[in-house]
Amino acid sequence: MPNDGDNPGSGRPRILVCGWAGAGNLGDELLTDWVVSEIEAAGGSVVLTSRSFDDTRRRHPSVSPTRWGGRDIMAVLHRVDGVVIGPGGIIQDNTSLWSLPGHLVKAFVARLRNVPTAGVGLGAEPLTRRSSRWLLRRAIGGAVGVAVRDEPSARALAAARVTSTVGADLVFDLDPIGGFDQSGREEIVVAIGPRLR
Secondary structure (H helix, E strand, C coil), rough: CCCCCCCCCCCCCCCEEEEEECCCCCCHHHHHHHHHHHHHHHCCCCEEEEEEECCCCHCCCCCCEEECHHHHHHHHHCCCCCCECCCCCCCCCCCCCCCCHHHHHHHHHHHCCCCCCCEHHHHHEECHHHHHHHHHHHHHHHCCCEEEEHHHHHHHHCCCCCCECCCHHHHHHHCCCCCCCCCCCCCCCCCCCCCCC
């Protein structure tokens, strides 16, 4: 889609990233850092769904934030060249009837409008509802690409007849955060449960 004036003169493709920016989760923010840097390095311009504009503008000054609400997303879908579902998030339907539709509606509408769509860094659980499997197939089945972070996620998507590629969790592609450990060791810290001691 040609530039519509929202990013005048850049000529760069605009990519809507539908992850979990601004939701207060450090892991999701780190994954968002990764996808923003990858898209910008490839010459794209990022439109980022956000739960908190202030946090998103502070953390990602180069992106154009947009709200999570349906009306805002539908307006943005007319002005983007591609949609990325993720990074992060779990494709599942066991917490709420509305969880999966809320996660996938942007991809579903993008596909209806022939906007290229991809899924990046996703996790998935087996879907219990037939309607959930149908929605998943319509939203990301046949997408440009769907990358999941482990074999169980790939099996869960395959059960819904969605083809995916298994890749390493995107956190392994992040640059180390310096200044915390003066010993020079490289390490990964994993927090399990509500607190990290």
